[in-house]
Amino acid sequence: MEIWIGCRGVFCLKLDYRRGRISPLCLSTCICASNIVSCSKMNLTTVPTGLPLYTAVLDLSYNHVSRLRAEWTTVKLIKLHNLLLSHNGLHFLSSEAFVYIKHMRYLDLSSNNLRQLDEFIFEPLGQLEVLLLYNNRISQIDRSAFQGLHSLQKLYLSQNMISRFPLELVKDKTRLEKLSLMDISSNRIKVPPIEELQVLPAWIKNGLYFHNNPLICDCSLYSLLAHWHILRLNSALDFKDEYSCYLPGPQKSRVGVFDLNRDYMNCSTFYEADEEAWLEQTLILRCDTKHRDLFKTWVMPGDVVVTEGLNQTAKVLPDGSLQIGPVKPDDSGTYTCYAVSEALNETIYVLLKVHNFTEKGHGENLNTAYTTLVGCVTSVVLVFIYLYLTPCRCFCCPKNNHQDSFHSSMLSHEDLANNTDPRHVAFIDPKELGQNGKVNPSDMEGDQGEMDEEGGLLGKGRRKKSVAESISLVFSDTPIVV
Template sequence: MCPVVPQPLGVSIDGHLHGFRVTLAFLLSMCLSRMTFTAACPPPCLCASDIVSCSGLNLSTVPPDLPGYVTRLDLSHNVLTALLLDWPDRCLDRLTTLVLSQNAITHLAPDTFAPTPHLRHLDLSSNGLSRLNASAFHGLGELEVLLLFGNHISQTMAGAFQGLSSLERLYLGGNRLTAFPLELYQRDGDLPCLRFLDLSMNMVRQVPVQSLLSLATWQQSGIYLQGNPLVCDCALRAMLEYWERRQYRPLLDFREEYPCSLGQEEWLNCSASPQGGFHGTVEVSYQAEPGDWLMVPCPGVSLPLREGLMVFWVTPGDGSPALGVTDGQSSRLTVLTNGTLEIRGALREDSGTYSCVAVRGRHRSSNETLEVTVSVGNPSGLGKSGEERSSGGEHFNTAFTTLASCVVSIVLVLLYLYLTPCRCHGGKAGGVGGCGGRAMLLCADPREAELADRRVTGGKRVAFLETGGEHPHKCRAKHPVMDAAAIEGILKNGSRALEQVLEEHVA
């Protein structure tokens, strides 16, 4: 706020009016200049609302006095060589995007990005970084995208990406990495949200095939390995063939940049079919009870296996381990030397779809599959995804509902028959004499209808009655009563038997 200068006591307003105006104008100009200074765009950058662009200005240092309201800051195409801890002179707590590409940055100090705690997109591509310090990205818990391609990174230091709990996409292409950075997925969950990894155009020669098959990442977004000098062997050929079968986009989009083309498996001596006779199979299903011992052959693989053939089994569930022939024999799930999956002491959680990864050596038709479905316990309870189906329960509920409806109908009919009062005494209330048409009544005996209002006997019978001319005050049976066999048939056969019996007596 601008300070208010009060009029001095005992001083004439007319005598000092000019001085007061000068003082007020001076203070007002200072306030306005301060407001303009704090909100002004730092020269020689360009500003548009909350975007500040300082790109292509040959800057060697970050401009001072960056506005605190900036959400996107572009410092690309300059000659910055390092980012020190005090590179901004204030906390940029609204900054979400920082572009530092096409500079000469070779060093990132620890806690470099502490002044930008809400950063979500960081572009450090095309710089001179050769290593990443352990605390370079400390404090970026909201970062989602990190671009590091086009640098000189030869290895990822332990803890370099620690704290990036929200990171989803990591671009490391065009560097000098010689090994697959498997620690990104294994080190205490440093990157639990990582779904995209670009390792293209590096110097990687070997990849951990079995570990890659265990990662859920390759199935969701992808791992890009094109442009690396990968050594083609049976394990890599089996994985690439499996990826082709599963229509894996990172492989299909850059297939010409991968080794191990179709037809190389012969000179690699790792074809699954020695005579070239691939026998495709429709989906195979196995049913077992808990505790059973299962032997599941690999579909489409002819026995005996060639020497050097690699067989892997991908187990159900995201992040479940892939099994190989070289695994220890102590596990309940083991891959034998002939490629057969052995499940010892089957459990219900073993149910699901298993995929056999091996070199087949030819394209397959659409009805050929590499998958095997295993169900432990309920044969119809589990499908490919291992989730329980409710069809059996639905059939049971339908049958139970039908049976309950029949029982309730029979009980209601019997209650109607046995609890209907045998009142055939007309005329007392001015009504029509007799039972008034054909009716179904309960009487102890046709001759004891007079006493029906006063006592109940044990031998009740069912009869069809009409109004009688000779004895208007008695219920006279027109047809013989039902016997015990008819009643038993009603109870067994339900309402249909009851209708049939009633029709026979009415006729």
């Protein structure tokens, strides 16, 4: 039992019947108000001894406590849940500094001179929810420094000298399970792990701040933040104008990341991509909300609510995602996810397009087209080989077969008998062509040439061909020699 017995100046006295005495700390050094002990701005160089066991909040800010040793408290403060040590010039943390305060929920180590975080330094603080480390000089963080912080929800690491993005804190299987806010703005990060950040749940990205870093301009960086902005994530909306980057080149000009699609680098404007699926495929649509632990309901195209127990191709998974399969053409359309809680609500729209063939069939169509193209190319090559690489069949043959080789040519046997030059090519005047381009055998108009004594045509004349002869000429397989 405790009872106040009076105050002297700014110091109040408290009678502790469990110990039978007044806490001397409240008489001389600190201000006690119920379970709050405030020792702020007392020019302390060490943590005062004799802290009451009932202390729940201990404020040691704005002092000169440069080292937090293991023996700063020799008793277990099982009720202490808030410890404030900001603005102390603190540069050393013992690996056993938090052994006796395992029930801490709020720890403020901001605005000090800490340079590194050693392995397992915070491991005893399994119930810690908020950790403030901003405005220090931290440049090295051991990958196991935050191990054991199973209840940590908010981590502030801004205004330090960190150059490596602590991806292990937010990545699946290694991340802190309850972490919903991590601020690493105003550090020295140049290239964030963009591909890994893209696949994070929206509720993690909503509280992931990395503005005011010396980022290197890249279109993938623009696409990442533009996507976050479309999703209305706080990390992109609240600090949109503070996301900047350095253009490649000797001048290292600094520009806004959201200007990379207009004035600089000509990055493609980002649009939310729709979902695509093949027939008979099973796919999962995500209800990627900005907040955790929301109750999710799905509505299919046609305002059909997905209900458990009904014979539907879609069902809601335990994590709130929607599984559809096997997919049918009728499954195309807009799917709506309603996520609600007592204080929050979100609506997510997903547009699904189902192709009218299976994924395997699509591949077979591509293979068939490729095979057809190869066949056409091969045919053209063979035609050229036949036309230009066929051995000579006229002047290289015996003389007695020479006339036979011209049987289907455009020269008549009469031309050969009259010693007409066998290399002369007979051209047909377009006027002599009848219907469908055929030679009219009855049309004798035109230049007949000069007649010799026996009624034959001279070499300069032209001879009409019959329809039958014209057909034989077209399908002749003997090359015409000019």
